[in-house]
Amino acid sequence: MATILSVSGSPSATSRTARLLRHLDQRLLAQGHEVIPLDVRDLPAEALLGADFRHPAIVRATALVEQADGVVVGTPIYKAAYSGLLKSLLDLLPQYALTGKTVLPLATGGSTAHVLAIDYALRPVLSSMGAKHIVPGWFTLDKDITVGDDGTLTVDPGSSEALTQVTDHFSAALGGRTALLAATG
16 A cells, blocks of 8 residues: 655644544554654754755655655645645755655635635645645634544544545545445445
């Protein structure tokens, strides 16, 4: 199966975006993929903000992108755009870092006013980086993501169904188990 890099562009340690990505990572793992999580907030700020392409953490992140067959990019939406933290990482990657890769863009935010940010802010950048195929993404409202006191993630049923569909579409585009099941079903 495919190797997937699951990138969270949220600056928050208690991020709904990151928790949602890790939840979807489990689905992709169950479909037979290898999933490698990358929380951009864990990269050194001085390397990101100082554009230190040679910093070992940036070199490692670049290598993870290069080795991945597919990339899930998750970001909170701020002021109708993806996070500045994600932008910092994308700016440090080679111009065509996503060449030949299948990409699933995901976003979270507080208002449906930002739902088009995936298509108007994030998708063009991913495309300019050479992504082979950017599957339809999904915007999830913050209110549809609940984290229990024990850390358990609950997603509103409507959003959960949509996320399952886009995740399975991404998996199928990578040749995941869902594609195999559909072919034999």
